[in-house]
Amino acid sequence: MANMATEQLGALGSAMSALTDKQRRYVIALFEAPKTHGAMTFAARRAGYGTASSSRQSLSQMAHQLNGDPKIQAAISEVSQQYITVLGPHAVRALKRLLDKPDHRDHGRALGIVMDRVAPAASTLTVKHEGEVKFSQDASVVLARIEKLCAKFAIPLPAPKIIDHEAA
C-alpha cells in the first residue's frame, strides 16, 4: 500500500524540490520502511547512503544527521501531509468493510466513529458567574474633585484619548 501511495503522491512539493536526489530518496524511503523499528536505517540504505559494508550503527548515525536537517524535516512534513490525503480513501474503505461485518469485535467502534461525524453529539453548558466589583470611591465624585482641584491650581487636564472619533 505504501508503494501505491507513493505513486499517487504526484508532483513534488516545494520542500521536496529543495532536496538533492539522494535526500529525496531518503525521505520517500522513510514512508516505505517495512516496519517502524529501524525505519531510518532502512531509508538511509535504500537512498544510497553508506556502502555495502556499512554497519547498521553508521547508517543510523547518518540517518540521525539527515533528520536534523531543517530541509529534510520540512520535506518529511510535506510528504506526510500528502500521504494523509492520499490514504484517506483507503481509511474510508477499511471503515466501510468494518461496518459491513456486524460480528467484528470493532464493529461498534466503527459505527461510533461514523455516527460521531454524521451526527455529532451536542451538549449545552450554562455557566453562571457571579461577582462583585467594588470601587474605593464613586467615580463621579473622584472626577468632580479632580476637576475642582485642577481649576483651583490652574492645571490643564490632558486631552481625552480619542478612539475612532469617539472619546475613550
Add this chain to the structure above:
Amino acid sequence: MMSKGHVYTLVMASHLKRVLQGEMSADWRLTFLSHLEKMVDQTLTPEILAMVEPMDEGGAELFNEAAKLGFKVVIEPGVGRRPDAFDVLYQKFDVFAALNPSLRRAYDEVCRPWLRAAS
C-alpha cells in the same frame, strides 16, 4: 524673602504639575492633586500655586538629578545632616526659575507685600 521650605515647595509644585500632564488613572490623579493641595498654607496660597506652570524637560532632568540624593533626612555621625534633594531644589531655585519663569513670578508675588511694607 521666602523660607527655604516654601522655595523648594514651589519647585515641587512645578514638578507635580508636570507629572499631572501625563496619563494616569483618576485615582492617581486625585492622589497627586491632594499632594498639591497639602502644599497650600498662608504663604503659598492656591492663587500662588496656580501661577506655577508645569516644569519643562530641562527642569525635570535637573529635578531627577537632585532626586538621586533622596528626600529623607540622613544624619551622619560626626558629619551632621547629609544634603538631600530639597537642599538642591532650594539652592538651584534660580536655575529652575530660569527654565520656568512662572516660578520667579510666583516667588515675587509672595514677596511683594513684604517688599511694599519695607519700602
